[in-house]
Amino acid sequence: MASRTTPTNAVSVQDATRGATTTAPPVAAPAPGGRRGRLGSPMLGVLAWLAGIAFFFPVFWMFLTAFKQEADAYTDPPKLVFEPTLDQFTSVLDRGVGPYLANSAIATVISVVLVLLLATPAAYALSIRPVKKTRDVLFFFISTRMLPVVAAIVPLYIAAKTVHLLDNIATLIILYTAMNLPIAVWMMRSFFQEVPKELIEAATVDGAPLRTVLREVMLPIVAPGLAATALICFIFAWNEFFFAVNLTASQAATVPVFLVGFITSEGLYWAQLSAAATLATLPVLIAGWIAQNQLVRGLSMGAIK
Structure with missing residues (x-):
């Protein structure tokens, strides 16, 4: 009996060993793109830094030139080491930049407020309560941005002259509001789509009216997106030049129109122009610095679907 069981046990052990040998998982080969992926990440970082430096350098050079004398601004090669002065800022202030800034x-501020007041309910309706022609409405909104302003300046000039609104700040407010409203609706719609519908349904079940749902539920959630939209509209309106230079003269002229005054038949006053441009960019920089946290969250809020 023992002589029969021993070979059987030996065979079973051998089969088990063979099975363990044959069923061992194969060793995974290294991914062919692994090394390329490890090298690509630092390369992307270097490219990002180079792109950031390329975009920031003109602003940095403008800031340096604002503290130079006019003679130092024209040197070739340019001077990196010089004696700073505030004479250019004094000259800009003496030329009366205050009314243009005002x-x-x-x-800008009034147009941004109007844009937010109009774009918020429109974006809410297009995102939470869409209708059959929602895509057509969205295309109509964005198609208004495709119209060249040069093609519309003559009718706008005639209309402003007819209603006696040439060289009037109200004309710029209306045009800036109409100019920024389409992009604001598109941005706010993407932010509203990120709000969970369960929250809206819960508020509706509790008996909250539409105005309460929008004010108490939606707006606190999309506040970062609201800040990002406001800042972008602020930048567009603050930097607008074409309407301001063609529809205003002296009473309603804005900062971009003031900057054109440094281009004369004698040439460019680079130091004074840089000082004026530095003063013109300060409000945008301050607004961006105040809303930087909300801006980052808002710009990334509607990016992932």
């Missing part, structure tokens, strides 16, 4: 601030 006109830009009034037109």
